[in-house]
Amino acid sequence: MGYWIDRCYCFGRTFAELKDVADETGERTVPGLQEHVLFGERCMLCHAYVRRMLRTGETVFSEIVTDADEPERVDEESVEESVEESVEDRD
Numbered sequence: 709m710g711y712w713i714d715r716c717y718c719f720g721r722t723f724a725e726l727k728d729v730a731d732e733t734g735e736r737t738v739p740g741l742q743e744h745v746l747f748g749e750r751c752m753l754c755h756a757y758v759r760r761m762l763r764t765g766e767t768v769f770s771e772i773v774t775d776a777d778e779p780e781r782v783d784e785e786s787v788e789e790s791v792e793e794s795v796e797d798r799d
């Protein structure tokens with residue numbers, strides 16, 4: 709018997725719904741999507757699946773996907789901010 713994982717089970721949001729929100733808003737991160745739709749705020753096991761959905765477009769999974777498989781990426785904005793802060797620290 710295989711797995712059939714297609715949603716954030718805590719909030720009942722399918723990955724297909726979340727993909728539509730990502731397509732409509734241009735959001736490419738879990739926190740960014742959470743600004744538009746309620747999901748992923750309980751057990752957070754869906755975060756790795758959502759990251760994979762954002763990366764590949766898949767919305768149904770037949771395998772376990774963990775944070776190790778789809779690590780949270782440092783977004784470019786926060787890297788730029790930390791670079792700016794370190795430049796300011798030197799001044």
Ligand code: FES
Binds near residue numbers: 715718
């Ligand atoms: S499955 Fe998404 S928060 Fe639990």
